[in-house]
Amino acid sequence: MDYMKEFKSVCEKFALKGSVLSVEPYGEGHINLTLLVTTDEKRYIMQKMNTNVFPDTEGLMANICAVTEYLAGKGVETLCIIPTLDGKSYYADESGKYRVYDFIENTVTYQKVANKEVFKNSGAAFGEFQNHLAGFDASVLTEVIARFHDTPNRFENFKKALEADAFGRAKDCAPEIDFVLAHKDTFAKVMEGLADGTIPLRVTHNDTKLNNILMDDKTDMARAVIDLDTIMPGSMLFDFGDSIRFGASTAAEDEKDLTKVHFDIELFRAYAEGYCGAVKASITEKEAELLPYGAYLMTVECGMRFLTDYLSGDTYFATKYEGHNLVRCRTQLKLAGEIEASFGAMGEIVKEILA
Ligand code: ADP
Numbered sequence: 001m002d003y004m005k006e007f008k009s010v011c012e013k014f015a016l017k018g019s020v021l022s023v024e025p026y027g028e029g030h031i032n033l034t035l036l037v038t039t040d041e042k043r044y045i046m047q048k049m050n051t052n053v054f055p056d057t058e059g060l061m062a063n064i065c066a067v068t069e070y071l072a073g074k075g076v077e078t079l080c081i082i083p084t085l086d087g088k089s090y091y092a093d094e095s096g097k098y099r100v101y102d103f104i105e106n107t108v109t110y111q112k113v114a115n116k117e118v119f120k121n122s123g124a125a126f127g128e129f130q131n132h133l134a135g136f137d138a139s140v141l142t143e144v145i146a147r148f149h150d151t152p153n154r155f156e157n158f159k160k161a162l163e164a165d166a167f168g169r170a171k172d173c174a175p176e177i178d179f180v181l182a183h184k185d186t187f188a189k190v191m192e193g194l195a196d197g198t199i200p201l202r203v204t205h206n207d208t209k210l211n212n213i214l215m216d217d218k219t220d221m222a223r224a225v226i227d228l229d230t231i232m233p234g235s236m237l238f239d240f241g242d243s244i245r246f247g248a249s250t251a252a253e254d255e256k257d258l259t260k261v262h263f264d265i266e267l268f269r270a271y272a273e274g275y276c277g278a279v280k281a282s283i284t285e286k287e288a289e290l291l292p293y294g295a296y297l298m299t300v301e302c303g304m305r306f307l308t309d310y311l312s313g314d315t316y317f318a319t320k321y322e323g324h325n326l327v328r329c330r331t332q333l334k335l336a337g338e339i340e341a342s343f344g345a346m347g348e349i350v351k352e353i354l355a
Pocket residue numbers: 026027028029030031032033034045079101102103104105109211212214226227228229
């Protein structure tokens with residue numbers, strides 16, 4: 001695709017500095033189409049938003065405006081929305097809905113943990129992010145994706161996709177289906193805790209993978225938490241768990257060779273040191289106890305989501321080849337199994353850190 005030809009006129013609807021020199025695809029996100037826009041003065045990120053995943057664009061952008069304004073007001077580096085020429089937070093035409101952010105320069109995003117220090121720093125940053133939002137009024141937030149980390153509900157959706165088997169793919173993934181079915185009674189702990197008040201409802205990011213944080217390209221210290229689409233009330237176990245899911249693996253999320261995929265407990269320790277160090281004052285005893293479980297839950301949930309999408313014909317996550325979602329599902333379920341087998345050791349590490 002000629003991205004410049006396709007999107008230049010959309011770029012011109014925004015209050016950009018300079019004239020557009022190039023438009024190219026950027027990053028490794030699974031949801032939005034992310035474009036790097038370069039003008040003769042500076043760089044921007046433009047995203048064609050995924051309206052299948054986020055149908056309520058007004059609510060989504062209102063959430064992001066409110067959160068970024070709040071964070072900026074506290075002096076925290078965050079995404080900066082570039083308005084349209086008529087002062088709106090996004091632009092819509094028959095081809096889609098678009099938003100533009102300042103490109104945050106001199107940063108890197110990691111697709112895989114480069115070393116323990118980077119992962120520890122990202123843990124501290126996601127913990128701090130939660131601290132920064134502790135005073136934010138959650139009632140102004142729209143729930144842009146209902147029941148996002150409601151794992152029992154995700155399981156119900158998985159069962160529907162399996163029953164329908166609309167693409168005849170269930171036959172290719174019997175071991176994965178069996179794994180999910182065998183674990184069905186392990187999915188409810190966090191939802192139950194939120195419902196009965198034993199787990200506090202907080203404002204959470206909900207998509208805390210390593211490539212949703214920008215690190216300084218010289219110091220590897222975190223600069224900004226990005227991908228704010230899923231900020232909603234939730235549990236800190238979601239944020240902690242999702243980071244471990246992605247980052248404490250010895251291989252990429254879509255590694256085909258499962259012998260390379262392992263849960264690395266030393267990476268878990270590094271992240272837990274950073275994260276717990278930041279939330280020490282607010283984490284409850286029950287949350288601390290459930291951190292290992294949170295890592296398991298987010299990993300098995302994500303595996304189940306990839307499997308559901310595979311069974312449903314790949315309509316949710318962006319895929320690069322047929323079977324991509326099944327490959328992703330396999331890494332997640334392998335990790336989930338290993339995490340489950342490491343609960344004891346993980347619990348000891350959390351205790352040590354919080355002692
Ligand atoms: P998705 O929702 O599809 O995951 P993201 O918002 O996470 O999309 O963006 C995809 C990638 O683009 C990020 O992982 C990051 O590498 C890069 N990115 C996004 N916003 C910025 C920004 N403001 N400055 C620099 N890089 C960015």
